[in-house]
Amino acid sequence: MHHVLIDHWSQGSSPLHARDPRAKILVLLIFLIVLATTPANAFVTLVIDIAVLTSGVLLAGLPPVGLFLRAAAILPFSLTFALITWLAGDLWRAVGLVEKSYLSTAAVLLLVGTTPLTRLLGALEALGVPRVLVLLAQFLYRYLFVISEQAQHLRLAAACRGGSAGPPRSRLQAAAGAIAVLFARSYYRAEGIHRAMLARGFGGRLSLLNPLRFGARDAAFTATIGLLLVLARVQ
Amino acid sequence: MHIPDNFLSTPVWAALDGVSIAAIGLTIRRAGRELPDTRIPLLGVMGAFVFAAQMINFPVGPGTSGHLVGGALLACALGPAPAVLVMTTILATQAFVFQDGGVLALGANVFNMAVLGVLAGYLPFRLIGATRRGLAIFSGGFLSVLASGSLALSELLISGVRMPRPLIITSLGFFAVNALIEGAITVSVIQALDKLNPGFVQKPAAARSRVLAALGAAGLALGVAGFLIASSAPDAIQNLGQTLGISEKSGFQTPMANYTAGNFESAWLRRATAGLTGLLLIWAVCAAGARMIARRRSA
Numbered sequence: 001m002h003h004v005l006i007d008h009w010s011q012g013s014s015p016l017h018a019r020d021p022r023a024k025i026l027v028l029l030i031f032l033i034v035l036a037t038t039p040a041n042a043f044v045t046l047v048i049d050i051a052v053l054t055s056g057v058l059l060a061g062l063p064p065v066g067l068f069l070r071a072a073a074i075l076p077f078s079l080t081f082a083l084i085t086w087l088a089g090d091l092w093r094a095v096g097l098v099e100k101s102y103l104s105t106a107a108v109l110l111l112v113g114t115t116p117l118t119r120l121l122g123a124l125e126a127l128g129v130p131r132v133l134v135l136l137a138q139f140l141y142r143y144l145f146v147i148s149e150q151a152q153h154l155r156l157a158a159a160c161r162g163g164s165a166g167p168p169r170s171r172l173q174a175a176a177g178a179i180a181v182l183f184a185r186s187y188y189r190a191e192g193i194h195r196a197m198l199a200r201g202f203g204g205r206l207s208l209l210n211p212l213r214f215g216a217r218d219a220a221f222t223a224t225i226g227l228l229l230v231l232a233r234v235q
Numbered sequence: 236m237h238i239p240d241n242f243l244s245t246p247v248w249a250a251l252d253g254v255s256i257a258a259i260g261l262t263i264r265r266a267g268r269e270l271p272d273t274r275i276p277l278l279g280v281m282g283a284f285v286f287a288a289q290m291i292n293f294p295v296g297p298g299t300s301g302h303l304v305g306g307a308l309l310a311c312a313l314g315p316a317p318a319v320l321v322m323t324t325i326l327a328t329q330a331f332v333f334q335d336g337g338v339l340a341l342g343a344n345v346f347n348m349a350v351l352g353v354l355a356g357y358l359p360f361r362l363i364g365a366t367r368r369g370l371a372i373f374s375g376g377f378l379s380v381l382a383s384g385s386l387a388l389s390e391l392l393i394s395g396v397r398m399p400r401p402l403i404i405t406s407l408g409f410f411a412v413n414a415l416i417e418g419a420i421t422v423s424v425i426q427a428l429d430k431l432n433p434g435f436v437q438k439p440a441a442a443r444s445r446v447l448a449a450l451g452a453a454g455l456a457l458g459v460a461g462f463l464i465a466s467s468a469p470d471a472i473q474n475l476g477q478t479l480g481i482s483e484k485s486g487f488q489t490p491m492a493n494y495t496a497g498n499f500e501s502a503w504l505r506r507a508t509a510g511l512t513g514l515l516l517i518w519a520v521c522a523a524g525a526r527m528i529a530r531r532r533s534a
């Protein structure tokens with residue numbers, strides 16, 4: 001599945017993987033903001049952006065085809081919108097919509113493809129995102145696949161019992177019942193998790209095994225790429 | 236309804252990022268007061284639950300199916316402030332891990348779905364949940380999806396995305412249908428939850444916080460106004476964007492369409508009336524539908 005692949009990517013050991021996640025988040029934000037303020041017909045800027053992105057992907061040792069294909073998931077949506085704006089007589093906005101939303105998606109993929117989620121969240125907390133949200137995201141991501149699997153079991157079980165047949169009303173009730181059961185199981189699971197965590201000395205904070213270190217290389221990386229992107233925009 | 240990056244103009248996404256950061260900050264402060272740390276694992280797992288619940292399809296009409304969005308359900312089960320936080324986390328996870336919705340546009344998506352979506356979903360529960368529970372929950376689900384959808388559409392229009400009128404009306408109709416589905420799903424899930432354990436869903440408490448009610452009402456008004464204005468006069472929204480200078484002017488485009496103020500006003504009024512009638516009609520259908528469902532369930 002999708003997420004498993006990204007988790008796999010993020011375990012690599014390239015120079016880009018080794019950068020402090022805060023540096024990568026800052027560079028991503030610069031990239032996105034520069035891109036968002038770039039006109040659709042500023043081709044030099046866009047080419048430089050694409051070059052930076054591609055060299056990042058190559059440097060990180062991620063499969064370029066895989067990453068750029070994955071980013072194409074945005075295209076059905078943005079192409080539809082582009083078609084609408086084009087028909088409404090706004091060709092350049094249409095072009096901009098497609099190219100810029102595609103590049104933004106690829107850039108986000110590059111960040112999550114080179115940073116394990118726990119480190120990404122640790123960096124977000126260090127950058128000032130409230131602890132509650134970071135904790136929530138950690139629990140959410142940890143149990144996402146567990147509960148999704150339960151949902152799949154429920155769906156399969158319902159299908160085995162002939163849940164996909166019958167009048168719509170009873171099918172609606174069956175689906176609602178399945179969701180309610182899923183809710184109850186998640187609720188009780190959460191209680192169990194919390195007790196288990198207390199027993200292991202949980203004090204309201206999940207800490208990283210390797211603490212984040214923003215070194216000289218990270219500063220140089222942020223400054224160089226950030227400056228390059230900004231210069232490309234204002235040239 | 237997840238807006239990707241670069242669909243909104245810079246002033247729009249930047250402003251909404253600011254609003255959302257402020258709103259989430261306030262919510263955390265409020266939730267921190269009434270929410271012990273022990274609830275955090277529960278909220279995280281509930282976020283995962285909403286993700287997973289979206290995999291279960293609901294049959295709606297021949298050949299089509301919908302799925303739960305979850306704003307109203309979370310608001311009724313966990314309370315509004317925790318629900319806002321859980322929805323925010325879900326949206327952030329979708330943006331970063333699943334590339335569903337943009338990172339710069341996260342503020343807009345959080346504002347539409349987590350802040351106003353949840354508040355609009357909770358408001359009916361708060362106001363009439365004690366007496367007319369089924370109706371309240373149904374309208375919560377309905378309003379939460381409708382408010383999120385029409386806000387997203389308004390933000391696109393105000394950013395200067397040009398959409399032909401029939402398309403806008405079609406997408407609003409689409410949102411309304413989705414909203415009806417969400418209402419029906421939310422009601423049936425909560426009724427099933429009540430059967431499992433009546434303690435899962437909050438009892439609508441007597442009004443404790445006026446602020447929340449006011450915020451919710453404001454959100455609701457905004458959502459409905461967005462729906463009305465977008466359906467009746469999309470050009471008005473686009474013009475507003477252009478007058479304020481926040482709509483993005485792209486490459487080679489003449490910014491102003493040629494309007495004459497006179498016929499514009501009367502046409503606006505006419506369309507607004509039409510929109511309002513439509514909305515009232517939808518409301519009536521919802522109310523009747525919710526009652527029917529609630530009655531059959533209790534029988």
